[in-house]
Amino acid sequence: MPFKTILSGINEFHTGQRLSFNGALCTVRYRGEVEGANGQWLGVEWDDPTRGKHDGSHDGKRYFDCLSEGPTVASFVRPSRRFDQPQDFWAAVQGKYGSAKSFEIKTVQDAITISGKQVDEVGFDIIAEKQSAWSELEIVSLDGLRIDRLIPAPWNPGALLESKSMLTNLRWSRLDLSNNLFESWDEVIGICSAMKELRSLKFNGNRFTELSSEHDCSYRSLPRLEELSLANCALKWDQVLALCTSQHFPVLQSLSLAFNPLENPANTSASFSATSLVLLDLTLCNIRNLQPLAFLAKLPRLATLVLRSNPIATLSTKPQIVLPEISSLDLTATLLPSFPDLSPITATFPALRSLQISGTPLATSHPSSRLLTIARLPNVTSLNHTDISVTERQDAELYYQNQITSLLVDAKTREEEQHILAEHPQWDNLCTIYGVPDSITQKHQLNQLKNNAPQPVYPAVSLGANLVTFTFYTNGFSPNADDENMAITITEIRELPKLIEVYRLKSIVGPLFSIPPMNVKLVIETEVWDPVPTKQLGGLDWDLSDSEDESTDGDDEDVGSGSSSADDGDGDAGSRDTEMDNAKKINAVGSPEDGSKASVMGEELQKKEERDQRKKKEKWVKREIEIPDSTRRIADWLDEKKEVIVRVERRVL
Numbered sequence: 001m002p003f004k005t006i007l008s009g010i011n012e013f014h015t016g017q018r019l020s021f022n023g024a025l026c027t028v029r030y031r032g033e034v035e036g037a038n039g040q041w042l043g044v045e046w047d048d049p050t051r052g053k054h055d056g057s058h059d060g061k062r063y064f065d066c067l068s069e070g071p072t073v074a075s076f077v078r079p080s081r082r083f084d085q086p087q088d089f090w091a092a093v094q095g096k097y098g099s100a101k102s103f104e105i106k107t108v109q110d111a112i113t114i115s116g117k118q119v120d121e122v123g124f125d126i127i128a129e130k131q132s133a134w135s136e137l138e139i140v141s142l143d144g145l146r147i148d149r150l151i152p153a154p155w156n157p158g159a160l161l162e163s164k165s166m167l168t169n170l171r172w173s174r175l176d177l178s179n180n181l182f183e184s185w186d187e188v189i190g191i192c193s194a195m196k197e198l199r200s201l202k203f204n205g206n207r208f209t210e211l212s213s214e215h216d217c218s219y220r221s222l223p224r225l226e227e228l229s230l231a232n233c234a235l236k237w238d239q240v241l242a243l244c245t246s247q248h249f250p251v252l253q254s255l256s257l258a259f260n261p262l263e264n265p266a267n268t269s270a271s272f273s274a275t276s277l278v279l280l281d282l283t284l285c286n287i288r289n290l291q292p293l294a295f296l297a298k299l300p301r302l303a304t305l306v307l308r309s310n311p312i313a314t315l316s317t318k319p320q321i322v323l324p325e326i327s328s329l330d331l332t333a334t335l336l337p338s339f340p341d342l343s344p345i346t347a348t349f350p351a352l353r354s355l356q357i358s359g360t361p362l363a364t365s366h367p368s369s370r371l372l373t374i375a376r377l378p379n380v381t382s383l384n385h386t387d388i389s390v391t392e393r394q395d396a397e398l399y400y401q402n403q404i405t406s407l408l409v410d411a412k413t414r415e416e417e418q419h420i421l422a423e424h425p426q427w428d429n430l431c432t433i434y435g436v437p438d439s440i441t442q443k444h445q446l447n448q449l450k451n452n453a454p455q456p457v458y459p460a461v462s463l464g465a466n467l468v469t470f471t472f473y474t475n476g477f478s479p480n481a482d483d484e485n486m487a488i489t490i491t492e493i494r495e496l497p498k499l500i501e502v503y504r505l506k507s508i509v510g511p512l513f514s515i516p517p518m519n520v521k522l523v524i525e526t527e528v529w530d531p532v533p534t535k536q537l538g539g540l541d542w543d544l545s546d547s548e549d550e551s552t553d554g555d556d557e558d559v560g561s562g563s564s565s566a567d568d569g570d571g572d573a574g575s576r577d578t579e580m581d582n583a584k585k586i587n588a589v590g591s592p593e594d595g596s597k598a599s600v601m602g603e604e605l606q607k608k609e610e611r612d613q614r615k616k617k618e619k620w621v622k623r624e625i626e627i628p629d630s631t632r633r634i635a636d637w638l639d640e641k642k643e644v645i646v647r648v649e650r651r652v653l
Contacts, residue, residue, distance in 0.1 A: 016209030
């Protein structure tokens with residue numbers, strides 16, 4: 001147990017003094033009388049806000065204010081009450097880590113016995129020697145040792161110079177000075193600035209009466225410190241901005257301000273000059289929205305922001321703030337209530353790639369919360385410390401698109417649709433990637449028929465500009481026709497985004513023609529005609545086209561066979577017309593609205609066939625483009641076309 005000290009007079013104490021009573025730390029906030037009680041009293045604010053009995057007031061009268069909020073943060077104690085003796089830095093180090101001499105004495109005096117028999121101690125002297133060589137240590141913890149100063153009182157220049165020389169020889173890289181009795185920040189800087197190897201400092205659970213002093217200015221800088229923790233120090237934003245500057249910490253990368261009351265915005269004229277900062281931890285700082293954090297936009301390297309366990313219920317701010325460099329955001333155990341509350345993330349954190357939302361109401365309110373979160377945030381690549389795969393993102397986005405589609409189909413008015421789209425800003429992007437769902441297209445077409453005017457249920461400007469009218473057709477033989485050799489053309493017309501991937505397009509086309517998507521072969525027909533290539537064999541030109549040998553001597557046609565060869569126009573025109581009608585019979589497999597389009601398409605195909613026959617006679621062939629299996633977008637093969645004819649074939653694997 002630490003040595004107890006008694007100071008009988010009230011004048012022996014000062015406001016802001018740090019004390020420890022049986023290990024419970026507190027700060028003196030008041031000295032004087034209390035109405036209804038005899039004698040002098042000390043009003044103290046406890047570091048533990050549940051330790052006291054009031055908040056600085058007694059019987060309706062306020063005697064002092066506290067930095068922390070709570071009904072039991074303060075107490076009145078007698079000046080005569082025993083308190084724990086504070087100590088200087090070197091006394092604490094030697095008391096915890098000892099010296100080689102002290103360990104040698106302890107080894108001789110304290111014998112180890114087991115079952116009444118003394119045991120020989122082997123190797124303990126080596127351990128004691130290594131532990132006592134504290135100048136060679138790398139990690140040192142002096143947490144809760146009641147340190148209040150660097151050197152013993154009274155302060156003198158000679159002792160200070162000697163102490164600085166000793167500090168210079170230390171090789172400590174990580175130091176923990178949490179939960180001590182320091183009153184001045186300069187006292188801490190005086191200890192740490194001389195340590196050449198110090199990279200990390202924990203100073204949690206302390207209270208500052210002074211943030212500056214008249215001591216040597218060189219003590220106010222830690223030029224090599226990379227990590228600093230000031231958790232539970234009752235700091236306000238203005239104090240943080242004054243303390244954590246690039247002048248004090250030129251290479252600081254990680255700063256923890258957890259458990260500090262930082263709910264109120266900083267002074268608008270203040271700026272956070274710790275420009276090297278990469279990570280900022282604001283866990284349990286009572287932050288309710290992002291407005292107090294607007295000044296963080298000036299930190300050019302800030303990549304990670306931790307806001308765990310804050311009562312944040314919304315990410316919206318007026319005006320909208322932008323934190324352009326943050327790529328990792330931790331919102332664990334906050335109060336975000338629903339998925340629409342995630343919408344401002346994209347605008348506020350445009351570089352966001354990693355997000356944590358475990359323990360929030362929105363994460364526990366829906367069984368598919370992970371899928372819905374992924375779909376709403378297209379740029380996020382990691383959620384709750386788990387990477388998002390390509391397949392998981394695609395599944396999430398298709399699921400989310402289906403959810404929005406159901407809402408839009410059930411919408412009764414245009415106002416309802418607009419409200420739905422406002423809550424789901426990713427709708428337009430999802431339609432661009434995966435196409436407009438058929439149910440939405442049908443509702444669109446029905447609205448056109450009813451109102452004789454376009455009534456889109458999705459933003460038409462961005463999506464409509466990317467839509468292309470695809471006419472898919474395939475040639476085959478009708479199984480139900482009277483003539484088993486009767487040709488039939490099956491045609492489908494669809495409006496699809498030109499940014500759709502090839503694999504996605506084949507998954508849409510395949511079911512239309514009862515072909516497995518992996519067996520679908522897509523051939524784009526262009527309006528460009530190329531001459532049939534020839535090859536010289538034995539001095540003769542051999543035609544390499546697939547057309548039949550052409551004759552110019554007026555050979556008769558075999559009408560009964562159902563096939564014809566090209567002639568000079570001397571054949572039976574009636575029989576050719578009948579055959580042409582049979583060959584161009586249209587079977588439109590689609591929505592009723594596509595009927596007129598399919599009919600017109602049939603006439604166009606007939607005219608196209610007539611032109612093709614003439615070109616064949618002249619030894620020309622139409623240029624075709626086969627679309628290979630790929631994750632590329634179909635737009636790569638379309639140029640700027642708005643209407644495309646695509647032949648669908650079954651590929652034999």
